[in-house]
Amino acid sequence: MTALLETRALSLSFGGIVAADNIDFSLQEGERLAVIGQNGAGKTTFINICTGLIKPDGGSVMFDGKIITGRSPRDIVRRGMARSFQIPQLFTEHTVRQCLELSGVARQQKLSLFSSLGKGSDGPAVDHILELVGLRERQHELCDNLPEGQRKLLDVAMSLMLRPRLLIMDEPTSGVSTEEKHDLMEVLMDALEEQKTTSIFVEHDVDIVKRYASRVAAWISGAVAADGAPDTVLADPTIQREILGI
Amino acid sequence: MKKRLLIAGIVFIAVLGLSAELPWVRVPMIMALVYGTAALGVVVLLRAGQISFGHAMYMLISGYTVAFLSQAYPGADGIVLVLAGTGVSLVTGMILGLFLVRYRGIFFGMLNLAISMVIFTIVTKFYGLTGGSDGMRIPRPSLFGIDMDRAGYEATLLVILLVLAIVLIFSVQQFFRSSAGQAMASIKTNEDRLEYLGVSAKKLLWQGYALSAALCGLAGAFYGLSQGLVTPEAGYWLKSGELVFMSILGGSVHAAGVFVAALLFEFVKVYASTLMGGAWQLVLGVSLIAIIYFLPGGITSLFRKKRKTLEVRS
Numbered sequence A: 001m002t003a004l005l006e007t008r009a010l011s012l013s014f015g016g017i018v019a020a021d022n023i024d025f026s027l028q029e030g031e032r033l034a035v036i037g038q039n040g041a042g043k044t045t046f047i048n049i050c051t052g053l054i055k056p057d058g059g060s061v062m063f064d065g066k067i068i069t070g071r072s073p074r075d076i077v078r079r080g081m082a083r084s085f086q087i088p089q090l091f092t093e094h095t096v097r098q099c100l101e102l103s104g105v106a107r108q109q110k111l112s113l114f115s116s117l118g119k120g121s122d123g124p125a126v127d128h129i130l131e132l133v134g135l136r137e138r139q140h141e142l143c144d145n146l147p148e149g150q151r152k153l154l155d156v157a158m159s160l161m162l163r164p165r166l167l168i169m170d171e172p173t174s175g176v177s178t179e180e181k182h183d184l185m186e187v188l189m190d191a192l193e194e195q196k197t198t199s200i201f202v203e204h205d206v207d208i209v210k211r212y213a214s215r216v217a218a219w220i221s222g223a224v225a226a227d228g229a230p231d232t233v234l235a236d237p238t239i240q241r242e243i244l245g246i
Numbered sequence B: 001m002k003k004r005l006l007i008a009g010i011v012f013i014a015v016l017g018l019s020a021e022l023p024w025v026r027v028p029m030i031m032a033l034v035y036g037t038a039a040l041g042v043v044v045l046l047r048a049g050q051i052s053f054g055h056a057m058y059m060l061i062s063g064y065t066v067a068f069l070s071q072a073y074p075g076a077d078g079i080v081l082v083l084a085g086t087g088v089s090l091v092t093g094m095i096l097g098l099f100l101v102r103y104r105g106i107f108f109g110m111l112n113l114a115i116s117m118v119i120f121t122i123v124t125k126f127y128g129l130t131g132g133s134d135g136m137r138i139p140r141p142s143l144f145g146i147d148m149d150r151a152g153y154e155a156t157l158l159v160i161l162l163v164l165a166i167v168l169i170f171s172v173q174q175f176f177r178s179s180a181g182q183a184m185a186s187i188k189t190n191e192d193r194l195e196y197l198g199v200s201a202k203k204l205l206w207q208g209y210a211l212s213a214a215l216c217g218l219a220g221a222f223y224g225l226s227q228g229l230v231t232p233e234a235g236y237w238l239k240s241g242e243l244v245f246m247s248i249l250g251g252s253v254h255a256a257g258v259f260v261a262a263l264l265f266e267f268v269k270v271y272a273s274t275l276m277g278g279a280w281q282l283v284l285g286v287s288l289i290a291i292i293y294f295l296p297g298g299i300t301s302l303f304r305k306k307r308k309t310l311e312v313r314s
Helices: A043-050 A073-079 A096-108 A123-132 A148-160 A178-195 A206-212 A230-235 A237-244 B002-021 B023-047 B056-072 B078-100 B105-125 B150-177 B179-195 B201-227 B237-250 B257-294 B299-313
Strands: A005-014 A017-027 A032-037 A058-063 A081-084 A166-169 A198-202 A215-220 A223-228
Touching (some): A081 A148, A096 A123, A123 A178, A148 A166, A223 A230, B056 B105, B078 B105, B179 B201, B237 B299
Parallel strands (some): A032 A198
Antiparallel strands (some): A005 A017, A005 A058
């Protein structure tokens, strides 16, 4: 079976610092992978390489069996891999609904010079996503006015509007209060489940990882130190010492 | 829509009535509409968060195209000349845009300025071809196949420009509302996100740049026809600065704002230069400072604020 995402001998250094150290990695369709690791371990670098933001020094990235190494983020998104960001990337002068509508027309490649935004066929899809992530009440507010948790949700919702096969989320619960973290993850996971989207999420909270991941990959010094079922990886003494601080 | 058409109709009748009662306002009105059209081009780029300090070059390119064609084909109709001038500016904008849309912010603005100065110098130095700083005369052409005297010609130009301004306001406003226009506006706030939605920000900006060049070209052609002369001054950096001034004064909230700003600019210039002699720029400078301080969104943001206040009260 062809892996949905696969990297071979992926390497990247910034000066003397190794950010990706010959990473061989694969992800199958339907998995929910949590990526854990200390700050500076190379998690975001790995995401940035896979999604086309950074070109690696060596190695290759394959998506659905096709090499995408060095492709632009735009090309990679069109192939079906979307991402969300640690700091939500929104169109701050647009409303919540407009952000989703823009994502909708972007997916359909139907940017028109004549028809108004929101007059396309994606209205029901926008309504559905708004309902799914609980932002219907605030759909006409400028997204810059949203609290951090809802900004995170909107960031992911914009990617979901693209109906990707794989969604990579960089720390979706960072900056969100402990009480809100689980609510946010419940909403996100329900939405991913409904769209049958495979996902990777970078996470520091062990409880979140245990509860929502089907597989865990632990990053240490730019390399995958452990990869497998959450219980196995989280019980690994090296991972406990180096990442979890137990 | 009906309300907007009604407002457009009232403005149309009011301007025509005023120019019939006070013939001396006809030329300032024509110039205001010409500059408003050019500044609308600058506003299109402003929506994407980019500013050009050299867009008067497209007025110059179009003006000289009109001048060359009117000399090469003496009987050519004014409307044909306008179409040709606008077309040449559009094509030039499309070509230069391929290079310029790679840059953002101050680099985008200054590169436009640099190219405009190169074109200005070329036109000034090729005296044998362009008439140098004296420029080229444009004999008064027929309009829609009708030869007119000066008064009739000016009145017809005013009507054409008024109709054109109304059509442009509606069309550009529709472009701002369109999905492509909204996506272009998002370049201002988050270009990277746009790329991560699978949209090419460069392509969007290139389309906007071509549109802005065409609008400036359209204005340049009418500038030449109304003045009967085109000189390199039409593309000088000070002219580009005036377009930026009008676009900031009008704001990018609504396409109509820039025409109001151009009208204000033209009449302030006329009155201030009469009352204050060589210090009329002082009045413009102070007005710009006041606008930036009190109305950073331009004149049209005033109406939006008022509408929001009324909505809250109701």
